[in-house]
Amino acid sequence: MADDVLASIEGGATIVHLDVMDGHFVPNITIGPPIVKWLRPVTNAVFDVHLMIENADRFVPDFAEAGANWISVHQEACVHLNRTLELIRHHGCKPGVVINPATPVETLSEVLDMVNLVLIMSVNPGFGGQKFIPGAVHKIAKLARIRRERGLNFRIEVDGGVSLDTVAEVVQAGAELLVAGSAVFDGPDITANARKLLKAAQAAVPEKKQPEIIRA
Numbered sequence: 559m560a561d562d563v564l565a566s567i568e569g570g571a572t573i574v575h576l577d578v579m580d581g582h583f584v585p586n587i588t589i590g591p592p593i594v595k596w597l598r599p600v601t602n603a604v605f606d607v608h609l610m611i612e613n614a615d616r617f618v619p620d621f622a623e624a625g626a627n628w629i630s631v632h633q634e635a636c637v638h639l640n641r642t643l644e645l646i647r648h649h650g651c652k653p654g655v656v657i658n659p660a661t662p663v664e665t666l667s668e669v670l671d672m673v674n675l676v677l678i679m680s681v682n683p684g685f686g687g688q689k690f691i692p693g694a695v696h697k698i699a700k701l702a703r704i705r706r707e708r709g710l711n712f713r714i715e716v717d718g719g720v721s722l723d724t725v726a727e728v729v730q731a732g733a734e735l736l737v738a739g740s741a742v743f744d745g746p747d748i749t750a751n752a753r754k755l756l757k758a759a760q761a762a763v764p765e766k767k768q769p770e771i772i773r774a
Contacts, residue, residue, distance in 0.1 A: 559593075560600045566742055569752025573604045575717070575737045578621070580611035583635050584683045591617070591624040598625030606735075608656065608717070610683050611635065615642055622649035630654030630677050633665055643672050654715070658682060659691045663700050673712050675735065676701060680728075681718030690719025695731045702732030725755060726762035 563574055576594060581587040594605065607626040611617065614631045621629055629651045636642045639655065646653035652674035655666055659679055666676060678701065680694035694716065701714055716728050717737035725736065736759060742751045 559597060562743060562748055563597065563600055563603075565748035566752045567601060567603060569742070569749035570756040571603075571742075571752050573606050573735065574601065575606045575608060576626075578607060578609050578611055578617075579683075583612045583632065584610045586685060591620040594621060594626060595624035604628060606630070606654075606715075607651075608654075608677065609635075610656075615645055618642070618645050618651075619649055622646075622651050626651050628652045628654055628674060630656050630675065632656045632658070632683075634658055634661060639669055640672070643669060647672075657697075659694065663697050663704065667704075670704070670708065670710055670712060675713040675715050677715040677717055677735075677737075678733070679718050680716055680720070680724075683718075688719055690721070690724045694718070695727050698728065698731040698733050720755075722755060722758050725759045729759050729763045 577588055578590065579586045579588040594607065604627045605625055606628045607621050608630050609617065610632060612635055614636060618629060629646045631642050633639060633655055643653040643655065653672065654675040654677055655669055655673050656677040656679060657666065659682055678694050678697050680690050681688035698714060698716060705712060713735055714733050715735035715737065716733040720728060720736050720738045721741040728736065738755055741755050742748055745751055
């Protein structure tokens with residue numbers, strides 16, 4: 559894992575996106591705070607921890623202590639979303655909120671002024687290598703419009719099926735943070751894959767709107 563992280567950073571990745579799954583909110587189990595803590599000395603890149611879990615409040619302190627910089631939680635999994643976002647900030651991390659493909663952007667109206675980022679899932683969370691859901695492009699564009707109209711400054715992130723075939727329309731819609739898994743890590747040369755994806759993203763938008771690629 560450490561080697562893969564460093565290879566993707568060499569290829570232009572600026573943020574390390576860590577997917578945390580609990581086998582309840584999503585049908586898979588991945589990593590916990592000990593892995594984040596172990597990986598933290600490998601790089602000083604921002605750790606973007608994506609909690610695809612129930613009972614996020616219980617684990618926020620542990621991930622913050624392990625070295626997370628950003629912690630994002632799902633709107634669908636949080637009973638008291640406002641309270642959870644405040645808890646993340648209380649523990650020294652920047653809060654983010656995530657919505658699944660079937661969740662409307664409008665459900666976030668009351669928390670958009672509280673978050674550092676909004677993550678649009680462009681696949682149903684739980685497994686890598688899924689096909690990009692085209693409707694995510696419209697949600698990204700709608701979110702970008704709401705941000706502009708309300709004068710807010712959260713960043714727009716997209717996760718799921720981001721590849722050479724989809725990255726242009728994603729960034730043109732307004733996404734600034736790109737989470738890439740299979741597009742970067744499938745194949746023998748992680749660094750080259752990251753460079754190709756970043757180059758394709760940058761070529762699709764003006765220089766002042768350049769996106770960042772994130773290692774998943």
